[in-house]
Amino acid sequence: MKIRESLQDGLIAGTINIFVILLGLTVLGSSLGQEWFRFASPAPGAWAPLVVVGLWVGARAFRGVREVGQAPDLLPAAFSGLVAGLANGVLVSGTLWLVASLIARGTNVRQWLVQLTEDNVGLLTLGRDPLPAAAMWLGVLTASGLLGALLGYSNARFRWWDLGKRGVRHGWDGVTAGPGWVFRHPIARAIIVAVLLAFLLYIPTRLSQYHNYTLGTVGIYVMLGLGLNIVVGLAGLLDLGYVAFFAIGAYTVGLLTAPEPHGIQISFWLAMPIAVVVAGLSGVLLGIPVLRMRGDYLAIVTLGFGEIIRILAKSDALTSFSGGPRGVRDIGGPVWFGKDLNTEFFFFYLILAGIALVAFVTYRLQHSRVGRAWMAMREDEDVAEAMGVYTLRYKLLAFAIGAAFAGLGGAMYASRNQFVGPEDFTLMVSINVLCLVIIGGMGSIPGVILGAAVLKGGPELLRTLDEYRFLMFGALLVIMMIVRPEGIWPPQRKRMEFREAEENGAVGQPQPVPEGDS
Numbered sequence: 290m291k292i293r294e295s296l297q298d299g300l301i302a303g304t305i306n307i308f309v310i311l312l313g314l315t316v317l318g319s320s321l322g323q324e325w326f327r328f329a330s331p332a333p334g335a336w337a338p339l340v341v342v343g344l345w346v347g348a349r350a351f352r353g354v355r356e357v358g359q360a361p362d363l364l365p366a367a368f369s370g371l372v373a374g375l376a377n378g379v380l381v382s383g384t385l386w387l388v389a390s391l392i393a394r395g396t397n398v399r400q401w402l403v404q405l406t407e408d409n410v411g412l413l414t415l416g417r418d419p420l421p422a423a424a425m426w427l428g429v430l431t432a433s434g435l436l437g438a439l440l441g442y443s444n445a446r447f448r449w450w451d452l453g454k455r456g457v458r459h460g461w462d463g464v465t466a467g468p469g470w471v472f473r474h475p476i477a478r479a480i481i482v483a484v485l486l487a488f489l490l491y492i493p494t495r496l497s498q499y500h501n502y503t504l505g506t507v508g509i510y511v512m513l514g515l516g517l518n519i520v521v522g523l524a525g526l527l528d529l530g531y532v533a534f535f536a537i538g539a540y541t542v543g544l545l546t547a548p549e550p551h552g553i554q555i556s557f558w559l560a561m562p563i564a565v566v567v568a569g570l571s572g573v574l575l576g577i578p579v580l581r582m583r584g585d586y587l588a589i590v591t592l593g594f595g596e597i598i599r600i601l602a603k604s605d606a607l608t609s610f611s612g613g614p615r616g617v618r619d620i621g622g623p624v625w626f627g628k629d630l631n632t633e634f635f636f637f638y639l640i641l642a643g644i645a646l647v648a649f650v651t652y653r654l655q656h657s658r659v660g661r662a663w664m665a666m667r668e669d670e671d672v673a674e675a676m677g678v679y680t681l682r683y684k685l686l687a688f689a690i691g692a693a694f695a696g697l698g699g700a701m702y703a704s705r706n707q708f709v710g711p712e713d714f715t716l717m718v719s720i721n722v723l724c725l726v727i728i729g730g731m732g733s734i735p736g737v738i739l740g741a742a743v744l745k746g747g748p749e750l751l752r753t754l755d756e757y758r759f760l761m762f763g764a765l766l767v768i769m770m771i772v773r774p775e776g777i778w779p780p781q782r783k784r785m786e787f788r789e790a791e792e793n794g795a796v797g798q799p800q801p802v803p804e805g806d807s
Contacts, residue, residue: 295350295369299376299434302346306339306381307429310388310400314338334427335412339381345431346373351445366442367435369503374434378427386423389414418427456720461480486786493637501633505705507745508640509698513722514737515647516694522731523660524687525667526580527588529719530595534630536602536714538564538699540611545708546621550612557623561700568696569689576688580681583670595719596752603711615677616710636705643701647694648734654690655732663687664732721745732777739777 307327309315315335350373351366389410393397398405405781414422444450493501520528579590601607605616611617622631623639630639643805654660662683665673674680703709721744729740769777 291353291369292372294353296373296376298350298353299373300380302342302373302434306342306377307384309338309342310381310560311405311721313405315409315412316358332415334598335409337424339413340429343374343377343433344437347428347434347439349373349437350434350488351438351441356683363442365439368440370435371431371436371443372434374431375427377434378430381430382423382425382427382688385413385426386419389419389422393419413771415669458776463661479521480560489641490638493634498633503638503746504567505633505637505640507741508637508644509702510722510725510745510792511644511738512640512647512698513643513695513718514669514725514741515651515734517689517722518726518732518734518737519651519654519663519694520687520691522733522737523655523667524661524665524684525670526684526686526687527584528577528591528602528691529588529716529723530591530593530598530635531691531722532714532718533598533698534568534571534695535573535702535718536598536711537692538568539603539703539709539713540617540694540701541567541696542703543617543620544611546704547619549618550609554621556622557704560621561697561704564692564700568699569693570687571696572690572692573685580684580688592716593714594690596712599711599714600715612705614711616708617703618708620707620709622704622707628790631704631707633705638702640701640705643697644738647697650690650735655734657714659683659686659745665786724766728776730779732778733780736776736778736780743777752758 315338347370349371353369388398388405392405392407392410394446413426415425418426423686439767493504496504513531516534517528517531520526520531542560543561544555545555545560546557548554575591575594579587579594582590604615608615622629623635624630630636662673662678665676665678666680666683670680702713725740725744726737727740729738730736734736
C-alpha cells in the first residue's frame with residue numbers, strides 16, 4: 290500500500306479546497322447552480338467545487354497505487370481513496386471549524402478575507418454549529434475520495450470513460466466533417482445556405498440593441514480572425530502585430546469621415562475601400578523588409594510594429610494629424626439615399642455582408658493554387674522553395690490580404706462606434722485574434738467563426754458571474770485545449786493528422802530534433 294502517496298494527494302486536495310473556500314469560489318458554484326441548473330437552494334452549487342475536488346483526488350490516489358501492466362485490485366483502490374479523502378476532509382473540516390467559530394464569536398474575518406461573509410460560510414455549514422458542520426464535511430469529503438477511487442477502479446476494469454470520450458469525439462467529428470459531403474450536393478447546399486441566411490437575417494429583429502452590439506463585435510472579430518487565418522493558419526507566419534492593420538483601417542475611415550482634425554468628411558462608402566487598400570499596402574510595406582525572417586524573430590518584429598502604430602497614435606506630437614490620446618470623434622457612418630443607417634440593427638447586416646465577402650475570398654484562395662502554395666510553405670518552407678514556390682511573393686500576398694481584411698474590420702469598427710482611440714488597439718487584440726484562430730482550428734473557416742463566438746461571445750454569456758467570469762472562461766479554455774488540442778472545428782487534413790498521432794502515441798510526446806537544428 291502506498292499510504293504516503295495517498296496522504297500527499299489528500300493534502301494537496303485539501304489545500305486546493307481551502308483556497309476555494311477562502312477565495313469565495315463556492316459563491317461562484319452557488320451562482321452557477323441557481324443560474325444554469327435552477328437549483329432551488331444555493332447550497333448544492335456551493336458544495337459542488339469541494340466535492341468535485343474530492344472525487345478527483347480519489348481517482349488520482351487510485352492511479353498512484355495501481356501497478357502499471359497489472360489488473361486493478363478493489364481493496365487497494367478503496368483504501369487509497371479512503372486515505373486521500375480522509376486527509377482532504379481533515380484539512381477542510383478543520384478550516385471550516387476555525388472560520389465558523391471565529392464568525393460565531395463576532396470576529397470580523399472580512400478584514401483579512403473579503404469573500405468570507407457570514408452568508409458564504411453559512412452555505413457550507415447549512416447554518417449548523419461549527420463542530421457538527423466540521424464533522425459533516427469530514428464525512429462528505431472522505432466519502433467523495435472513496436467514491437472517486439471506486440470510479441477510477443471501474444474505469445480501469447471497464448474503460449467506460451475512454452469509450453464515452455471516444456464516442457463524443459467521433460460524434461463531433463461526424464458533425465464537423467458532415468458539411469464536407471453535404472455541401473457537395475447542389476440542392477442540399479442551396480437549402481442549407483438559404484436556411485442559414487434566413488436565420489441570420491431574422492435574428493437581429495428579435496434581439497435588443499445590446500445583443501446586436503455584442504453580435505456585431507463577434508462579427509468584427511470573425512473578419513479579423515479570417516484575415517489572420519490566412520497569415521497564420523494557411524501560410525504559417527506568426528504575426529503578433531496584427532492589431533496594427535486593424536488600427537490603420539479604423540484611423541483611415543476616422544480621418545476621412547470625421548469633422549476633426551482634417552475636416553475631409555467624405556462618404557463612408559468611399560472611405561471604407563480606401564481603408565482596405567491602405568491597410569493592404571501597409572501589410573506589403575511591412576512584409577518587404579521582415580518576411581525573410583522566420584518563427585520567433587518574425588513574431589517579435591511584427592509585435593514591435595503593432596506597438597509602434599499604437600504609440601504613434603497616442604503620441605502628442607501627432608495630435609494635429611491623428612487626434613493623439615483623445616482619438617477621433619464623430620466618425621461618419623453609412624448613409625443610403627439621405628437616410629442615416631448608423632444603428633446597431635443595420636450594422637449587424639453590414640458586418641454580416643463583410644463576413645460573407647471575406648469568407649468567400651478566403652475559401653476561393655484556400656482551394657486555389659495560391660492556397661496550396663501557402664500550405665506548402667506552412668508545412669516546410671525550404672521544401673516548398675525547392676519545389677519552385679516563390680515564397681517571398683506568397684508571403685507578401687498573405688500579409689497583404691490578411692492586412693486588408695483587418696482594415697475592413699477596422700473601418701466597420703470605427704464607423705459603428707463613431708470613435709477611435711489608441712487604447713482600442715492594444716496587444717491584447719492581436720492575442721485574442723490569434724487565440725480564436727488556434728482554438729477554432731487553424732486553416733478552418735468554420736473554426737474561426739466558432740472560435741470568435743467562444744472567445745468574444747462567451748465572456749458576455751458569463752457576465753452574470755461578475756469578477757468570476759474570466760476565471761471561469763479561462764478554465765473552459767484550458768479544458769478545451771486538453772480535450773481537443775486541434776481546435777473546435779479543424780480542417781479535415783489537420784483532424785486526420787491528430788488522429789494518426791494519437792493512435793501512435795505521439796500527442797504530447799517530445800519530438801526528435803533533426804541534426805543541425807537548435
